[in-house]
Amino acid sequence: DLLSRNRGPVVTPLLKSGELWPHQVAACKWLDNMTAACSCAALCSPFGGGACVAAVALVNGILSSPRGAEPPPVALIITESPRILRWKDELRKWAPHLTVEVAPRHAAADDPAWDVVLRADVVLTSADYALDDATRVRLERQRRY
Numbered sequence: 001d002l003l004s005r006n007r008g009p010v011v012t013p014l015l016k017s018g019e020l021w022p023h024q025v026a027a028c029k030w031l032d033n034m035t036a037a038c039s040c041a042a043l044c045s046p047f048g049g050g051a052c053v054a055a056v057a058l059v060n061g062i063l064s065s066p067r068g069a070e071p072p073p074v075a076l077i078i079t080e081s082p083r084i085l086r087w088k089d090e091l092r093k094w095a096p097h098l099t100v101e102v103a104p105r106h107a108a109a110d111d112p113a114w115d116v117v118l119r120a121d122v123v124l125t126s127a128d129y130a131l132d133d134a135t136r137v138r139l140e141r142q143r144r145y
Contacts, residue, residue, distance in 0.1 A: 024054035
């Protein structure tokens with residue numbers, strides 16, 4: 001798992017004497033196991049439950065791990081629209097070395113705004129935007145078949 005695997009340094013936030021809370025460690029381990037198994041995972045937690053800090057620790061660990069010739073990964077964080085700025089603040093606080101961008105809401109695929117977003121380490125978007133986009137893709141596929 002992330003906390004024992006040799007992936008490179010994992011910088012954890014200074015919570016409770018410099019360590020994550022036990023439930024945040026468990027969340028990191030679970031997320032790491034899920035991402036290792038299928039390259040995707042979703043961690044849901046009530047507001048104030050510590051999911052943000054646990055996710056930042058995991059994202060930092062994954063993005064700082066050696067990748068060889070592979071292109072650097074990009075972390076996509078999907079949250080509620082009102083929480084996007086909170087996530088951006090938390091990422092700046094706990095992992096200031098990561099570049100963070102917010103996906104442009106109504107930009108066309110060829111919009112230059114995407115050039116900046118796609119070079120970021122972390123991309124933030126809202127659940128409603130992701131759902132809208134997923135619905136659009138699904139409907140396009142249905143029309144083709």
